[in-house]
Amino acid sequence: MQTNFSPEQLADPHVAESETILRKCVHCGFCTATCPTYVVLGDELDSPRGRIYLIKDMLENGRAADSETVTHIDRCLSCLSCLTTCPSGVDYMHLVDHARAHIEKTYKRPFKDRLARSVIAATLPYPSRFRLALGAAGLARPLAGLLKRVPFLRTFGVMLDLAPSALPASRGAKPAVYAAKGTPRARVALLTGCAQPVLRPEINDAVIRLLTGQGVEVVVSAGEGCCGALVHHMGRDEEALKAARHNIDVWLKAAEEDGLDAIIITASGCGTTIKDYGHMLRLDPAYAEKAARVSALAKDVTEYIATLDLPEQGARNLTVAYHSACSMQHGQKITSAPKQLLKRAGFSVREPAEGHLCCGSAGTYNILQPEISAKLKARKVRNIEATKAEVIATGNIGCITQIAGGTEIPILHTVELLDWAYGGPKPAGL
Amino acid sequence: MPETIGFLKPRQAVLDRRREIVADLADLLPEGGLVSDERGLKPFETDAFIAYRRMPLAVVLPETTEQVAAVLKYCSRYGIPIVPRGAGTSLSGGAIPQEDAIVVGLSKMSRILDIDLFNRTATVQAGVTNLNISDAVSADGFFYAPDPSSQLACTIGGNIGMNSGGAHCLKYGVTTNNLLGVKMVLFDGTVIELGGKALDAPGYDLLGLVCGSEGQLGIVTEATVRLIAKPEGARPVLFGFASSESGGSCVADIIGSGIIPVAIEFMDKPAIEICEAFAQAGYPLDVEALLIVEVEGSEAEMDATLAGIIEIARRHGVMTIKESQSALEAALIWKGRKSAFGATGRIADYICMDGTVPLSQLSHVLRRTGEIVAGYGLRVANVFHAGDGNMHPLILYNINDPEEAARAEAAGNDILKLCVEAGGCLTGEHGVGIEKRDLMLYQYSRADLGQQMAARAAFDPQWLMNPSKVFPLEGRPAA
Numbered sequence: 001m002q003t004n005f006s007p008e009q010l011a012d013p014h015v016a017e018s019e020t021i022l023r024k025c026v027h028c029g030f031c032t033a034t035c036p037t038y039v040v041l042g043d044e045l046d047s048p049r050g051r052i053y054l055i056k057d058m059l060e061n062g063r064a065a066d067s068e069t070v071t072h073i074d075r076c077l078s079c080l081s082c083l084t085t086c087p088s089g090v091d092y093m094h095l096v097d098h099a100r101a102h103i104e105k106t107y108k109r110p111f112k113d114r115l116a117r118s119v120i121a122a123t124l125p126y127p128s129r130f131r132l133a134l135g136a137a138g139l140a141r142p143l144a145g146l147l148k149r150v151p152f153l154r155t156f157g158v159m160l161d162l163a164p165s166a167l168p169a170s171r172g173a174k175p176a177v178y179a180a181k182g183t184p185r186a187r188v189a190l191l192t193g194c195a196q197p198v199l200r201p202e203i204n205d206a207v208i209r210l211l212t213g214q215g216v217e218v219v220v221s222a223g224e225g226c227c228g229a230l231v232h233h234m235g236r237d238e239e240a241l242k243a244a245r246h247n248i249d250v251w252l253k254a255a256e257e258d259g260l261d262a263i264i265i266t267a268s269g270c271g272t273t274i275k276d277y278g279h280m281l282r283l284d285p286a287y288a289e290k291a292a293r294v295s296a297l298a299k300d301v302t303e304y305i306a307t308l309d310l311p312e313q314g315a316r317n318l319t320v321a322y323h324s325a326c327s328m329q330h331g332q333k334i335t336s337a338p339k340q341l342l343k344r345a346g347f348s349v350r351e352p353a354e355g356h357l358c359c360g361s362a363g364t365y366n367i368l369q370p371e372i373s374a375k376l377k378a379r380k381v382r383n384i385e386a387t388k389a390e391v392i393a394t395g396n397i398g399c400i401t402q403i404a405g406g407t408e409i410p411i412l413h414t415v416e417l418l419d420w421a422y423g424g425p426k427p428a429g430l
Numbered sequence: 431m432p433e434t435i436g437f438l439k440p441r442q443a444v445l446d447r448r449r450e451i452v453a454d455l456a457d458l459l460p461e462g463g464l465v466s467d468e469r470g471l472k473p474f475e476t477d478a479f480i481a482y483r484r485m486p487l488a489v490v491l492p493e494t495t496e497q498v499a500a501v502l503k504y505c506s507r508y509g510i511p512i513v514p515r516g517a518g519t520s521l522s523g524g525a526i527p528q529e530d531a532i533v534v535g536l537s538k539m540s541r542i543l544d545i546d547l548f549n550r551t552a553t554v555q556a557g558v559t560n561l562n563i564s565d566a567v568s569a570d571g572f573f574y575a576p577d578p579s580s581q582l583a584c585t586i587g588g589n590i591g592m593n594s595g596g597a598h599c600l601k602y603g604v605t606t607n608n609l610l611g612v613k614m615v616l617f618d619g620t621v622i623e624l625g626g627k628a629l630d631a632p633g634y635d636l637l638g639l640v641c642g643s644e645g646q647l648g649i650v651t652e653a654t655v656r657l658i659a660k661p662e663g664a665r666p667v668l669f670g671f672a673s674s675e676s677g678g679s680c681v682a683d684i685i686g687s688g689i690i691p692v693a694i695e696f697m698d699k700p701a702i703e704i705c706e707a708f709a710q711a712g713y714p715l716d717v718e719a720l721l722i723v724e725v726e727g728s729e730a731e732m733d734a735t736l737a738g739i740i741e742i743a744r745r746h747g748v749m750t751i752k753e754s755q756s757a758l759e760a761a762l763i764w765k766g767r768k769s770a771f772g773a774t775g776r777i778a779d780y781i782c783m784d785g786t787v788p789l790s791q792l793s794h795v796l797r798r799t800g801e802i803v804a805g806y807g808l809r810v811a812n813v814f815h816a817g818d819g820n821m822h823p824l825i826l827y828n829i830n831d832p833e834e835a836a837r838a839e840a841a842g843n844d845i846l847k848l849c850v851e852a853g854g855c856l857t858g859e860h861g862v863g864i865e866k867r868d869l870m871l872y873q874y875s876r877a878d879l880g881q882q883m884a885a886r887a888a889f890d891p892q893w894l895m896n897p898s899k900v901f902p903l904e905g906r907p908a909a
Contacts, residue, residue: 028478
């Protein structure tokens with residue numbers, strides 16, 4: 001596509017990168033077809049091609065973000081389905097990242113939106129605060145309906161709706177070194193995560209049991225924090241980079257102590273971001289190289305387990321619908337490994353139709369865009385239920401929470417099923 | 431780039447009433463059905479023919495035929511031009527608006543209304559994508575045959591507007607051969623139905639006239655199309671050649687021998703490299719030209735057809751023959767081919783040509799195309815429906831360099847003239863749009879064109895529908 005930037009504009013490395021990305025787009029329109037919001041809303045402005053054009057116009061004119069542009073960028077799930085579809089290799093991910101940061105810098109959202117976003121950014125990435133907030137939400141739940149009727153407080157009503165009715169008693173895996181059983185074959189760090197251990201501590205327990213059982217030493221580093229994805233997708237660049245630098249320091253310290261073969265991530269949303277640390281910090285001379293090292297070490301848990309060559313297990317009479325999280329299939333391009341692991345572990349795997357479409361969870365999207373999110377959830381659940389599977393497996397806590405809110409079929413992390421198949425306890429809820 | 435293709439001068443009376451028009455349109459449409467904000471209009475200023483851009487006055491996104499009718503009725507009363515838009519994938523600028531026009535986008539009309547497997551028909555809204563039709567009936571063993579490379583995204587309404595083709599049209603025909611009926615809205619809001627579920631309808635074949643009329647006779651809102659039973663099996667086979675000429679003459683001989691495979695697609699070396707980079711389909715990279723020949727039917731049928739084709743290919747010195755070994759491999763072969771245009775964006779900007787020539791001229795036109803483009807100091811990649819003689823040279827250039835862009839456009843015009851001189855035509859399936867509009871007099875006599883314009887005027891006496899397209903701006907009858 002033709003671009004129109006002045007040399008002065010291109011002196012900004014972020015603008016220069018966006019220009020290179022825009023130049024690859026030939027406006028063919030393929031991306032529209034697989035974009036969840038275009039499929040649901042039918043407006044090109046809510047498609048990748050429309051958003052690319054809006055971003056291009058905003059950046060070329062060096063303009064502050066306007067409400068029209070913000071509306072349509074905000075509706076983007078960052079599911080990256082367009083990245084899979086695009087034949088020309090347009091790096092939409094980094095273009096929309098730039099646009100979000102530009103919006104955050106130049107656009108003043110209405111007070112209620114700023115408040116909601118600040119509350120989210122100050123709560124979700126911190127397990128203790130998140131746990132406290134969910135506890136309070138349990139008490140406030142009867143108010144959800146009321147809050148949703150007050151436009152100013154609507155977002156908080158939605159949050160109450162999304163909060164689980166009861167929290168697991170367990171606090172999840174503590175910082176420690178979990179020794180390998182038998183002769184150690186590898187040493188990995190495990191990101192325990194921020195929202196996941198509060199909502200589903202069993203996932204990290206399963207990973208530690210499965211990996212140590214296979215001769216892998218697992219390090220849960222003290223002081224690890226949120227990966228930064230949440231604030232990154234809100235355009236809060238500085239906060240995201242701070243989170244990234246912090247984790248890089250923590251993990252590289254563990255690597256220097258006894259070596260690290262991989263950093264294991266159990267939520268694919270976080271994985272996509274950590275694998276992008278190298279890019280996010282490319283302009284930071286003190287961290288560029290370290291960030292690239294961490295990104296290279298980052299592995300989704302199923303991606304890593306696939307390298308362990310686990311033995312084939314006898315068939316279990318259980319049908320599993322595998323839901324591939326967008327961050328898994330589009331963000332990290334991990335498509336067949338989780339399904340193959342499940343099959344090898346003895347499960348009968350079914351693939352729902354429209355598997356490329358997002359379930360509507362998308363980080364904080366189900367809080368900030370509840371209507372579109374609800375439509376996508378209903379569509380996803382319809383497709384999953386059509387498989388008549390007995391259990392759903394996926395690799396992202398966001399999808400687990402979202403889909404669980406729409407169906408009676410139990411939903412587990414892929415690794416919980418694998419752990420069970422390789423000697424762990426039967427997952428609760430099955 | 432200095433624009434060489436003009437648009438009609440916007441009607442000042444319409445521009446002056448912009449605010450009022452937008453307010454009136456808002457009353458005719460549901461929430462979310464009107465785009466009038468300047469920022470929001472910008473992404474609608476072009477389609478996939480990106481060298482040309484014009485901002486529209488407003489964009490409407492109706493959800494029903496009645497809403498389309500209300501908008502058209504209103505616009506005809508005030509003399510406001512209309513530009514229909516499906517998915518905006520036109521390579522000839524068919525959906526590019528103009529400053530005084532209302533874009534009627536059909537993207538919200540994307541429901542499948544009826545699937546009648548017993549009579550093998552599907553009735554769908556015009557904004558349904560081409561591939562969605564096949565997807566909806568695939569589990570039952572059927573498909574919708576015309577398959578433009580953009581079938582993932584392009585709409586059936588757009589396909590009807592351009593009478594689109596595709597790789598598999600060699601055997602099954604193009605859109606017009608697979609279209610049974612339409613519901614359409616005329617310029618003044620009148621809703622008519624043409625054709626039906628039967629193969630032919632009594633009276634004039636107006637359906638044939640509407641198919642390929644580029645949104646100038648009305649806006650199709652619903653279509654009934656034929657469904658075809660999937661063959662027992664299908665197998666794409668790759669044939670690699672040492673030169674484009676030998677690949678081209680092989681195609682002519684296959685068709686000349688009476689063998690009609692489902693598809694014969696051609697790629698030259700630059701196109702092979704581009705597509706392989708995206709799809710990793712296993713195309714041979716050591717050949718100058720590649721044919722993808724698909725055969726279908728029972729195993730025995732496929733073997734027999736293939737044996738005949740292989741024998742002909744050997745006579746043309748085929749270097750490699752590679753049969754797809756699995757459904758996945760076959761899917762990748764087609765994914766690479768169908769993504770060719772977009773994938774070209776990895777290396778350059780491009781203009782995609784769409785000339786069609788008699789097969790006997792294929793080798794000659796291929797060679798001359800290379801010479802013409804080289805003469806302008808540019809590169810070309812060829813990827814096209816060889817069995818139909820429907821050529822798609824992609825002229826590679828840098829759109830940010832105005833001088834180079836002008837050369838690319840000039841080379842394109844020379845290639846299209848070459849196709850006409852070789853006994854072919856300007857467009858096989860992409861439509862005339864604005865791209866080939868001014869070359870229409872190279873194809874037709876004034877009398878030929880006059881009759882087409884008379885037919886157009888019978889449907890749209892005010893020339894409000896997609897007015898800057900198809901017919902040269904000079905020599906039009908007074909509206």
